[in-house]
Amino acid sequence: MIGCRDTDRLVTAYVDGDLDERRSSALRGHLRVCTRCAARVEDEVRLRDAAARLEPLDPPADLWQAIDARLAEEEIADAQRGRLWLWWQRGVDVVRRHAIPAGALGAAAAAALAIWIAPSGDEPARRHAAPAVAGAGEVEPAAGEAGSSPEPDGACAGAAGHDELVLCQMHRSDRRYLQAIEELSAALADERSAWSAEDAARFDAAIAELDRAAQDELKRLAARGAASPADRDPLYAIYRAKIDLLSQAVVGGVPAEGR
Amino acid sequence: MRAIQATWSLACGLLALLAAPPVTRAQPPSQPQPPSQPQAPRSGGVVERDVVELAPARGARIERIDIDNRLGDVKIEGHDREALSIIAVKRAPDQETLERLKVSLVPDPGGAVMVSTSLLAGLEARPIPAGSVRIDLIVKAPRSAQVQAQVWKGRIAVSGVENGAELVTDDGDIAVSEVTGAVSTHSGHGRQTFARVFGAIDARALEGDLDLDVVRGDRVAAVVQEGQVNGRRVAVRELSVLVTRGSISIEGEAMAGGRYRVASYWGNVQVKLGGKAPLHVRAHSREGRVSLPRRFRPRTAHDGVVTATYGAGGTAADIDLRTRVGSITLAEF
Numbered sequence: 242m243i244g245c246r247d248t249d250r251l252v253t254a255y256v257d258g259d260l261d262e263r264r265s266s267a268l269r270g271h272l273r274v275c276t277r278c279a280a281r282v283e284d285e286v287r288l289r290d291a292a293a294r295l296e297p298l299d300p301p302a303d304l305w306q307a308i309d310a311r312l313a314e315e316e317i318a319d320a321q322r323g324r325l326w327l328w329w330q331r332g333v334d335v336v337r338r339h340a341i342p343a344g345a346l347g348a349a350a351a352a353a354l355a356i357w358i359a360p361s362g363d364e365p366a367r368r369h370a371a372p373a374v375a376g377a378g379e380v381e382p383a384a385g386e387a388g389s390s391p392e393p394d395g396a397c398a399g400a401a402g403h404d405e406l407v408l409c410q411m412h413r414s415d416r417r418y419l420q421a422i423e424e425l426s427a428a429l430a431d432e433r434s435a436w437s438a439e440d441a442a443r444f445d446a447a448i449a450e451l452d453r454a455a456q457d458e459l460k461r462l463a464a465r466g467a468a469s470p471a472d473r474d475p476l477y478a479i480y481r482a483k484i485d486l487l488s489q490a491v492v493g494g495v496p497a498e499g500r
Numbered sequence: 501m502r503a504i505q506a507t508w509s510l511a512c513g514l515l516a517l518l519a520a521p522p523v524t525r526a527q528p529p530s531q532p533q534p535p536s537q538p539q540a541p542r543s544g545g546v547v548e549r550d551v552v553e554l555a556p557a558r559g560a561r562i563e564r565i566d567i568d569n570r571l572g573d574v575k576i577e578g579h580d581r582e583a584l585s586i587i588a589v590k591r592a593p594d595q596e597t598l599e600r601l602k603v604s605l606v607p608d609p610g611g612a613v614m615v616s617t618s619l620l621a622g623l624e625a626r627p628i629p630a631g632s633v634r635i636d637l638i639v640k641a642p643r644s645a646q647v648q649a650q651v652w653k654g655r656i657a658v659s660g661v662e663n664g665a666e667l668v669t670d671d672g673d674i675a676v677s678e679v680t681g682a683v684s685t686h687s688g689h690g691r692q693t694f695a696r697v698f699g700a701i702d703a704r705a706l707e708g709d710l711d712l713d714v715v716r717g718d719r720v721a722a723v724v725q726e727g728q729v730n731g732r733r734v735a736v737r738e739l740s741v742l743v744t745r746g747s748i749s750i751e752g753e754a755m756a757g758g759r760y761r762v763a764s765y766w767g768n769v770q771v772k773l774g775g776k777a778p779l780h781v782r783a784h785s786r787e788g789r790v791s792l793p794r795r796f797r798p799r800t801a802h803d804g805v806v807t808a809t810y811g812a813g814g815t816a817a818d819i820d821l822r823t824r825v826g827s828i829t830l831a832e833f
């Protein structure tokens with residue numbers, strides 16, 4: 242049964258419309274019988290309305306320059322950190338991001354793969370995670386081991402049978418694609434400030450089309466309960482096209498030219 | 501060892517499915533390894549080596565070979581014969597499982613041959629131990645055939661073909677040598693090497709280094725998410741190398757009217773060019789140094805972009821070098 246303490250915890254999400262229907266219904270039921278909580282929710286709504294009516298603030302012209310300079314300093318400082326810090330950040334990052342792919346992959350695929358999602362340290366550290374910046378911006382590439390393949394089964398070593406192993410490997414492949422997309426998307430936010438509105442619109446349309454195709458493909462996979470690597474070929478082709486497009490924009494500085 | 505000779509008649513228009521019968525059975529793992537040196541089964545197990553040969557009917561040609569092997573490595577060698585020869589090395593924990601490993605060969609009347617491998621469904625009373633089944637393929641194909649190969653966790657090696665190749669591996673190295681035509685590759689994880697390739701290269705990698713040595717032709721386009729790109733003796737009209745995290749080193753020749761874009765988001769960019777074409781250079785490093793040969797007389801614009809022109813006469817080669825965090829070095833021979 243929902244109580245006043247729960248209301249305090251859930252009120253923000255409820256007012257923002259972020260609370261799921263079942264818990265919203267339970268909360269509304271409690272508000273019918275608890276005047277204190279009803280008043281609390283009303284206050285919250287009034288506060289949001291007042292905030293929404295405030296005039297937007299124009300930031301000082303030099304604010305962004307200052308932020309940009311600060312970001313550059315921080316990035317340089319991050320680049321000079323040791324590998325241990327990078328490993329740690331990577332672990333944190335993997336844990337943080339796993340909510341996204343698990344949701345996106347659809348019920349069937351996610352259910353099959355979920356058992357592999359929990360461990361965060363299973364991915365080998367990226368070989369070129371962050372080249373250290375030395376002196377006046379000179380980059381010393383991180384010492385990476387030579388290219389090897391196939392990847393050691395490390396993360397999938399616990400698989401009991403062939404089918405489990407393949408599922409685990411598919412999950413790792415999904416994750417590799419999604420991590421690349423996420424990394425490029427994060428970098429894109431910085432790059433696109435220099436684009437024209439037309440370039441940005443064209444780029445966004447191209448990305449949206451690929452996202453739609455990926456969603457359709459994920460639904461198809463979920464519906465079929467498909468669980469072989471070959472089933473994922475169309476999905477991976479879409480991911481590759483998206484990575485190409487993002488790389489052209491982020492690395493090549495060409496926002497509107499597809500492959 | 502036994503070979504099956506299948507005669508392929510294009511006129512009949514039928515698809516033939518051939519699965520070679522076992523040849524060598526129950527070899528202990530201590531037996532000599534097959535040429536591809538695949539991993540041995542985890543413990544004990546049986547190994548079988550099958551050979552299939554497919555010869556087209558008189559006057560017909562094998563124009564395309566599509567290989568789909570999600571169970572191991574693929575090695576393709578071009579040869580001067582018209583026949584297709586396939587060596588399949590199967591590994592399984594026991595005889596029963598071994599018999600479930602199949603290689604299918606489907607010739608199409610249009611001149612394509614599809615080769616695929618599969619693990620047939622079994623009763624699964626007891627699951628197959630992870631990593632205990634494997635099929636490695638060694639394919640000898642007519643040089644003129646166009647090649648397509650896809651593997652899952654395995655290596656792909658292609659050599660001696662003259663009509664291009666399309667190669668995809670999720671996790672494994674790709675090695676391309678002595679190949680003419682358009683070559684397209686993708687690797688999720690693994691090193692890619694291209695040696696003596698004449699034509700066009702489209703290479704994609706998520707994690708892994710790219711190595712180019714003696715590449716000539718129209719185009720090299722490489723997109724690498726994380727890895728180093730090293731190129732030596734590269735002479736193409738259009739070059740586009742984009743690396744998100746990793747450094748790039750390219751040594752080659754600039755052609756008149758050529759376009760060369762070499763960019764890393766997070767890494768050094770080093771380009772060393774020869775050739776007689778005049779050069780028009782644009783270089784930009786947001787957080788690093790840009791070094792150009794002194795006689796280029798570089799000019800730095802307000803936004804940090806360095807431009808320079810060198811040489812005169814003829815159409816200039818256009819060179820665009822970028823990095824966000826790293827240094828840029830352009831040198832000449």
